[in-house]
Amino acid sequence: MSDLDTRPTLKECGGRDGVSAAPVRELIPGREAYIGGSSPVRRVLPTLGRRMVGPWCFLDHYGPDDISTADGMQVAPHPHIGLQTVSWLRQGEILHRDSVGSLATVLPGRLGLMTSGRGIAHSEESPVPHPTWLHGVQLWVALPDSDRDTDPHFELHPELPTFQARGLRGTAFMGEVDGAASPGRAYSPIVGADLVLDADADVRLPLERDFEYAVVATEPGAVVDDVPLPIGSLLYLGCGRDDVHIRTESASDLILIGGEPFAEKIVMWWNFVGRSHDEIVQARAEWQAEERFGEVHGYHAPRLDAPELPATQLKPRGRAR
Template identity: 50%
Template sequence: MSLLLPGHDVPLGRYTTVRRLLPHRERRMIGAWCFVDHFGPDDVSGRPGMQVPPHPHTGLQTVTWLVDGLIEHRDSLGSHQFISPGQLNLMTSGHGIAHSEYTPPDHPDGMHGLQLWIALTEESRHGPARFEHHAQLPSLHDGPVTVTVVIGQLGEHRSPAGTHSPLVGAELLTTGPATQTLPLRPSFEYGVVVMSGTAHVAGETVEPGSLLYLGDGHTALDVSFTGPARLFLLGGEPFDEPLVMWWNFVGRTHEEVVEARTQWMAGLGASRFGFVTGCEADPLPAPELPSVRLKARDRHGRSY
């Protein structure tokens, strides 16, 4: 049975507000997808746009997907990459990395996209950090509908982006009324985010501002559109490792998160996280830890 999960607004820095769709009280994950922010569409003409100073990550991959605007990425590996609509930035934190994301001064008038996290498995979360940029991604065209496989595999189409668990992230874009059938894997659980327009999925009408959780056991998904719209499909094998998620860290225990915070604050990343060169902004300090012990939770939100 499908479940419609409303998002909530969260400020990101001084100039950007996002709609947080995952984690949600009723569904913390979809496959290994553990975090989904939808930002825009915003008019940033004469405004700074996204301004996120250097900050750390552990235990995850970040996926940046733009449909309007321009973002400049820098990280402690020395990567410096502008990302434009239709391109993928994929950063794998491994044991630790730091990065910044800025809308450059000379930027388009609009800003619209998704920021997503993928939890790394136990086998991969202690590995080295990595950054990938993919300007060309596989796509298929069916009448007014274009399906782009951003990461993972959908049917016969596979993204070149590196993954550490079976999953998929794909965009559906239609320029007018249309129907589309997507091949699904019964072993995957799925969710749908509508970025613009309206989509009719699994008997539900989905608009921007919410995420539709579809569960698993499906072999196909019929989607219909009454007009121009953009949808993002998330899916993956259920992730059975309990996680502790706090601030920008994904770990397994309270002690791991405390250690990562301590190491970040001790030298704002001197050893474990490194430095983001080329960014003049001061690194973000970590917030204070809560007074209670952080609990590991499974994908349903149950604590351990």
């Protein structure tokens, strides 16, 4: 998925400044943004209050949207470097194409995991015909320096491990949660899970003390660590937790993300994750010159042009502000 902001800013993220070694409760609302299609999304990461959680550096929540009379998601070919994209659906279908020849349909409960490595291009679209509803999240994982020039590739995992507690059904789509380990290839200590909760659930979910965590509300009704979560909000939990207490006032859905705090500084601009301003400039120039990233075949519209870079150089920012 692309960041379609026509005036994206350069952001420096990562490093361990701003990581809470103790449990915290920081509630951060998402902001409205647009991707391909007619409906806005809720951008949860990066936000002013929190730029990374573990290696997670981007999270959009979209829907549930009625696309019965619309085109649904339409994101033309665009490039990525230095990251993994994680596609997770609750409702609908997304057709993925990329420049290494992948053609795959992501369905609810299946993990679509694309590793950009040194460079890849891809498109995403609601197929024709498509289901009435579209609802899901798109996330990015920053690759560590040792692996960010790896060969680009795509994984589709139709079967994922699950875990249960009274009133909770969970699916581990990245990393390991409560003994359930995802088959998705990870390059950093990480966790990502889908949590479906019944009404009046009251559970404690085990966590790793050395990881930092956050939960994102994709439906209203959940209370996490005594904090009610509006839809599209992120509750940052910090580190140092053995578990987290979740209860519900009505049936609810959450996304749990976390991992070992990402020690490296990264630079994010448009759809690129690099380490310096110059690296971003080079990646943009190569995309515009139709070099490096390959070609996506079969999408019905031209590829995206890169936005203009800002006139100013990168100004350092911490992971939290």
